[in-house]
Amino acid sequence: MLLPLIAAAFLLAGSGSAVFTDEAWNVDYHYALLGQPKQSTSFFHQPNPSSRASLVYTLSERGVLGAVNPRDGAVVWRQVLLAGASAHNASFLRAGEGQDVVISGIGSQVAAWSAADGRQAWSVDFPGPLEDVEILELVDGKDTSGAKDAVALSGGDQPVVQRLDGATGSVKWQYQLSGTDVPYQVSASTTEVFVISLHKTILGYLKLKVTSLDPVSGHKMDEHMLSSENELATADTIVTVGANSASPINAWTDSTHSVLKVNIMGTKGISSFDIEKHGGEAVERVKLHAPYHINSLSHFLVHYETATSHWAEVFHVDLKRGQVEKAYSLPKLAGRGAFSTSTSDANVYFTRVTSDQVMTVSSASHGVLGKWSVGGFNVAAANDETAEPIHAVSEVSIRGDTVSAVRSAVLLSTGDWVLLRDGSPVWSRPEMLASTVSAAFATPAEVEALVQQLEAEAHSNPIEAYIHRLTRHVQDLQRLPAIIMSLPQKVVQGFLGTSVDGDITSDSFGFHQIIACATQDGRLIALDAGNPDKVLWNQQIADLQPGQTWQPSVSSPKGGVVEISSKASAGVQYNASSGEQLVSILPIDVTADQAAQEVKYAMHDGGLEATVDSSTTWHFMPTSGERIVSLVPRPLNDPVASIGKVLGDRRVLYKYLDPNLALLVTANDAATAATFYVLNTVSGAILYSNVHTGVDLSSPISSMLSENWFTYSFTAEASGDSPKGHQLVVGELFESLVANDRGPLSSTANYSSMQTGTEPFTLTKIYQIPEPISKMAVTRTRQGITSRQLLAVLADSSAIVGIPYGVVDPRRPIGRDPTKDEQAEGLVRYSPVIDFDPRWYLNHQREVVGVKDTITSPALLESTSLVFAYGLDIFGTRLSPSFSFDVLGKDFNKFQMLATVAALAVATCVVAPLVTRKQVNTRWQFM
């Protein structure tokens, strides 16, 4: 077999880059995110029924199921259930009391997951989208110790209710819903399973239809319609449809939120309550909070919200008389608040979280059992914004008659998920970053301010410049005491190797760059790449209506400034360090090159069209049946240190370097073929093209272009004599393949793409890779001297690998060992397979899930490139593809150096008298 040979080849090649033990976990940072949690799918639950320790479970808006340790906020486990989910996807998460599984429902799949370690217990696919999932707490009327069954309702063409076995997921019975009614929800009481569907009347109003089923056999027992008169125009004003409480209820309001109607499920009576107007403001939202336990008191809380205030009312259900009564109300408070329900035995507690206090009351009376003031949530927010709670889930500890402690996991309006223990924040998770759609690096404004001052000095007359400089230095002197104070500490830290890389103002290596992230829900968030534990600032920049989306793109047009632009608006600029919006856009001080003409190209009618001064210069139309998949231009800022490649014998191969290159990918769905073109974007010339047939077009095709090389990856279909699997193609463009020869360009000092068309000579190699690459990027350094590393996002391994260029070099010799000259260049024999060495994994043991894109930025050090990946998780690191040749890294042992010097000093002291004696002796001894 080829395998030993391949392995041998890789021992030679695999020394290009690696994650070092002492740098892992220190240099890199990672936020393992879930996405913003939903109230209905978040709860505290004990994964192990025998222990009291509980975890917080959530199925987020992004379709990620996860368990979070309430102690430190770390993710215990998580599973991506639906990639690309948004807040509109209906999702359900339930946990039976005393069960060691949680049951999720999203899309059309119901699955049970081991609560402690997140492994799947079973999964069931439904023919239609899921409408509801519930757990049957009481199996056949009595509490059993085994796994509790689940009931699921699916919609679509054939609405069906199924009872699923709690241990295996097998279907115990199913009930087919007939008619045109839209299935809405399912609920269970001790003796019945209720299916609620929405019936549309002739006038276009909705009525709730309740069908009760026998939980054992699944036969229909009863069916009735609730007379909601003409109140329900849409399903949005249905407040709740009961869940697994002792007495499930239905509640709805009219469209103006003036009256609340409550029906105890299984009865036909409807209680009606007027919603009090507090101060004339319209009630905007009505929410209902009820306990989820079948043996708890049948009390519930209704939460009313206006634009500026909120209050709540607590109701009791009298099961014997079948009546609902109002018990007490909680006073109106300004701002937003969140209510959560907790139970202890049969007692029910409501916890109210506002921006300045946490308060717990019993459902039975309005006496306050515990009250804690909240100093602050300890999260970053814009200056004019206060973080307000959106929703919360709580766990209360009861000692005697009082609440001894309460833990609440609160989602804030800033998008942070915070745990409050007795009113003080314990941890916060920046879940808003999970929906990042665009990100960019920017230099901090402080650094830019110094640059501007220096420029001002350079451009004024000498005397003014001198005075300016003097005043600047006098101002700097004010910082001297602080610097002297911190000096001993710095020296000690330097010797112990624990020194941090300074703060943002004294950043000599350029590691402290600001990363601005724009999220799907209209926020702009800034992180410091050198100190990523804290969010610098976080503000709402787009006021999006529910259901509205935008496609922002973040860029940094110049130092210290972040610009955000979307389809709807032109660029808006922000100060990178503080997040302040820059009202007056500073004039561009660099005068544009008047002679240069701009060629703009854009997608147009399924093809590419380029224009100069609004006249079309070239068209690129893919052949019939082909569509454009992606277009990757060469990065704008792509410095190249050398125009040639030095060979082993000191001759030079000249690179084909053209700033106007782009890699275009087209797909032909009928022929399952993908075509790759390298275009000159000024002249429209095709410099290179290649067709691959048998390509799986539904799997990702990633591509990248940098310097004088391009690379792309795709999944190939098997045929008997060709390999199946994922392939990586690397091509390199040269001016000529003869060393020391520039081909037709040798006689010209300058040339223009417009006038002369020279074609490059292209070398390509195909490699087999173990898994698909969903996105590619390349490291960038300040001067481009450092060798480049190809960054590949592996979705299946939840990883990002940095592939050294030497491994994929298209000049690797085929079918023979490299010659001495080639060995001197570092080329190894070509082998068709590249196994991703685990040491190339930038994320090492961290699992970076759902990465959409990776951006890179040069640091001030030539050796180092900053990397930032976003999508679901946030991951960043610093890379030195040619090792850290310009900075003393962690591998430099200061103790060893001191010890060596000391040893030499001692040796000198010891040897000196000996040498003197010997010298004296030699003078006196003749023969």
Place this chain on the structure above:
Amino acid sequence: MFSLRALALALCVSLATAARLTVSIPASALLPNPATLPPSTHAVLVGPPGVRYDAPIRRDSTFLFPALPAASYLLTLHSRDYAFPPLRIDVSSAPAESPQQQPMHAWQTFRGNEWANKGPSYGAGHGELHVHVQASSPKDFYQSRGGFNLMGFVKSPMILMGIVSAAMIFGMPYVMENMDPETKAEFEEMQSKSPITGSGGAANQIQNFDLAGWMAGKTADTGASAGGGGKKK
């Protein structure tokens, strides 16, 4: 993704006629307890274009593909901590008389080789197949630095030579002093006669070798003369 989902749905409906594949990770010397694998461990089955199945790890360290249509698949197991060999899974269409008995076969496959090049068989079945895949190697992410190691330092030949010569320099005078006069005299005589270190010894000859003279073609008898013009010291 959506076409895939639709396909998966269509398959669920015709569940009775589709093949069922179970992949399990047995305990092995390399991986004594498969229950320690993280929950992100999953198996991916890549079929013809557009067909892709992804199964998460289950409580019993298995992956379940309940409904596979007839095709040739590439099975890859992804885990954070271990690497697994890729497999080829073939599901053929069922014979007409027994629609639930699709012949299934699993082999090891080799990346970079033609698809027809199959490795050892991992099992075969009809309508149902259970495959055991053992971990092939643990993933080692970290490269440790060549740090300072005192033993390694001392063991290096240069340092060993230095230590020996230091021992000679410091130790020899004491040894000489402590010798009784007879032995000392004998030793000195022996040294002067020694072919290597003696006055006419090889070492002296080499040291006093007249390279320039030799290159100029001088005869051998003058080559060893001490204090010659081309003496190399």
